[in-house]
Amino acid sequence: MIHKSSIIKRLIVLVFVLVSAHSMAQQDPQYTHYMFNTLSVNPAYAGQRETLSVVGIHRSQWVGIDGAPQTQSLGIHSPLRNERIGLGLNIVSDALGPAKETFVDANFSYTIPLNANDLKLSFGVKGGLHILETDWSKGRFQNPDVVFSDNINRTSPMVGAGLYLHTRKWYFGAAVPNFLQTDHYDDYIESVATERMNFYLIGGYVFNLSETTEFKPAFLVKGVSGAPIIADVSANFWFQKKLTAGLAWRWDDSVSALAGFQVTPGMFVGYSYDMTTTGLNNYNSGTHEITLRFEVKRLGRILSPRFF
Template sequence: MKNMKQMKIKSFLSLIVFFTLLSTIKAQQEPMFTQYIFDPISFNAGYVGTTSMLNVNTLTRLQWVGLEGSPKTFSLSAHAPIEGRKIGLGITLLTDKIGPVNNTFFTVNYAYRLRVTDQLTLSMGIKGGISSYKVGLTDLSIIDQEDPQFENNEKKISPNLGFGFYLYEDRYFVGFSVPKLIQTSVDDEYATEKYQLKRHYYIVGGYNWKINNEWNLKPSLLTKIVGGSPVSNDITIQALYNKLVGGGIIYRVGDALGFFAFGKVYKELNVGYGYEYSLNGLSGVNSGTHEIRLTYDFNVISGPRKMKIFRF
């Protein structure tokens, strides 16, 4: 009897978490990162090839730690310029798990750089790939394991296209992008309407303020616009010392407050850590969000490095 009662409680809590996370999924269809400024390729194809190095970047994010079924995200990206040409190539792989829902995205990126002035460059990028969406209903703990509503997993694979513009020089950058143009619809048995992966619009900008020969201050803003949802704004200020170590704070308006620190630990290996504290209704049921970043730059361009980009 005691075991049966525990099973009922566990099943009830699992369903509460499932429906709570289902509403979260609809609001957070695209992953968010504390250290987004170090990996713009994840949302803007125009960034591809704007450095003089082969840049490989990984990000692991554990969101709302302590809350069952909370988002877990992993991102891998690599991009580089093609020597002697005004183009860049790159790839991105991203996995995002929220409760029983698993999203996987893989894209190939291409960008062309156009010199506007001696100092100003416009990079125009496109990306194409596939998106995989899966709901693991069989992984949920329920009382009636034979309930037909929970017997099957839902899965859908679809193509996707995106584009981005990135205008930059040594002191500042601005960008606009739509990483996923195709709005994929997925049947959802638990909602009154069909669940649609909506199109996201990103606007990003930043400035590099050189205080002296040792210190740089770099404010930036990332705005995300999604139909049917409030506009999201990430305000970031980071400080860099001797181009080796630094840190910053991020404020996601009305949603979270966080900080990050980073440094070069070995040759071209840069390591970063970020933490966020929720400012919304979830603040009392989780211990925060943790994020670890690893970045390595491989020298693939012979001669002096002439291309510069606001990154870190």
């Protein structure tokens, strides 16, 4: 027999998970390391690292809660020879409860110099596929309702666009990852729903504090009709172009500690830990995110690590 207090505890956890999932309902996958994964936010960023760049991210959210989000992302992008055109590929796998969503998209950017002070404007477009799969045998879906009688496997097209204004010291971008309606799994209603358009704003500025230390505040704002705005603010220091350390805050959700190390000019490793600031904090041991970035020296050019 299950003790009454155990039942009450499970119900409390369930309520917090549903409320937290509802606050992110119809939002794309989120990252604490968004400042190192800009291609996933804005297609106009393709090629802006000025070399072949490969970024992989693994995110385990709300560790200790069954069915909590698990996200893997792989982004590859590079400029072409004339450096005005950039190409990229982004692959994301996002699992939540009984559902798994896969995003595969190709990115194209074109950059226009605006003045002699290195101010540039990049235009980007993306196109790809969104795959939704459900397995109702997972979790608490032991329900005779016909809604859960058949698993789902749906593929939908995606078309998005973005703008990216930038110099060597700062950047500002706006993007819509997908203009088309697609189906996604909504954990709040425990069913499939139609996803609305997401809107992204991203920006950052690099301050030179000394010859060896740089400071970069950055932000990411995500909005979608019918759900609360999600705002991320971060502040990272970069020491000797080797070590990064900083803090981040997600509005009404979590605070995070970030660290990273430039192992070689072509290899960067980063880690972040998120601590939930809602009542859900009592039922999980936090969120972990690991980032790996590999970059290749271009012929005739020295590979110099950059902050963004």
